[in-house]
Amino acid sequence: MSPTYYAPHGGHPGQDQLLTGRAIFTEAYAVIPRGVMRDIVTSFLPGWEGTRLWVIARPLSGFAETFSQYIMEVQPGGGSDAPESDPEAQGVLFLTEGTAGLTVNGQTHTLTPGGYAYLPPSSGWTLRNPGPDTLRFHWIRKAYQPALGLDAPEVLILNEQDIAPNVMPDTNGAWATTRFVDPNDLRHDMHVTIVTFQPGGVIPFLETHVMEHGLYVLEGKAVYKLNDDWVEVEAGDFMWLRAFCPQACYAGGPGPFRYLLYKDVNRHMPLRPFGR
Template sequence: MNYYTPQGGLPPQRDLLTDRAVVKQAYTFIPKGVLRDIVTSNLPGFSNTRAWIIARPVAGGATTFSQLIVEIGPGGGAERPEPEAGVEGVVFLTAGTLTLTLEGVEHVLEPGGYAFIAPGASWSLANAGDTAASFHWIRKAYEAADGIDLPSSFVTRDQDVEPRPMPDTDGAWATTRFADPDDLSHDMHVNIVTFQPGGSIPFAETHVMEHGLFVLQGKAVYRLNDDWVECEAGDYMLLRAFCPQACYAGGPEPFRYLLYKDVNRQIRLT
């Protein structure tokens, strides 16, 4: 498995400033070249750590979640990473090795490691290695529903979950589903979507779910509202509800992205 991981740094002074970054009413496109040293944040409670915050609830944009790319250096970590009560999370490791202690049980995460952290769970992170570890951290305020229990935390790996082909695609389009789609305790899904070269979404999806899409591998042309946008490993797309979307995957390798969406809840009107 290949997972793009930002390295920071700065472009040379001779480079043109023109890039592919764009913010529109229906979507935001953040190319990998934007993830530089000077746009990182330090996080309270973490040591030897920096983070690129690539999504947050904002007026006129996506409102249900935040997403960070977090880099923890050797010896760094956090005893209590989550500062807010009632917030669930997903950790997906793309580089290095990280020790996750979840409800008193240690898990050593390597690239492809995935953890769902239930709201209220006790957890910590530590980098005991000699190289930096990098992971995506997706956070959402959990929305409880009458008669439905809280979801349980779990740890798995991308490599251990069989992708499910979409109907009538002969495997050209498949989704690695880490949580059971029929389990109503989950109000968000964070999956990996894989397209083989030439695979496509053959219609403009237009739906209520918000999306965060981080391209882990490969390249494609992605339909965002009324624009066709070239994207590659390291790019990030933030889609508001009802933003039309589709794609054609290029080659020569699979096109894969980490996908957030909010699911399984009635729309609140009061």
């Protein structure tokens, strides 16, 4: 069965709806459910035509420290010839709906759902929606941290559906990770992967580690352990976990539970936090 990729479409709830929802914001984690991604909470960016976006993570005291994440919505003909304003920012694009024309290093690539692009700093990329349908994609940004003796990574243009997932040991295929970057390639200081749990699959212990996480649920539903709480999540929800926040997962089905995962990797821990 082909994978599916949930994307928000906005809109606005009626006056007859209850106020109670699943949104949670704590010092250890946050849950931004799909039901809050409405027209009223969209943003706009200079230099982008026919485009709005949902900002679901940004560097902020008590929230994301290492990355920002947008869900971009680009109308036919829209896009940008100068999308990235920060010369130190690297980016990952992951396509969920529509078609993107991504031009980088003088070559135009067509991205379709499941499409992935890694864009190193100052790569001068541009993007347009050449198709008749609305384009929706994730844009994850992180300031690149150079490492002594290592060059910056090159551009990568891939598609999830062309990559065999890596199955976790002793899980009989119930837990797998689709990796777009070789984990042994230390040039990369962030990984964006897709994690898949089949019905009944679990993270069988409370993971507690240094990596900050952003998790956007692409498909299915599950119960996720976040610090002290078990939280129900479904396709379209976003979770942020600060470093060392305990986490576990149980995927009850009926179909696969899949999420797009960001984490920071492969660099020394800063000894002077917050720029001091």
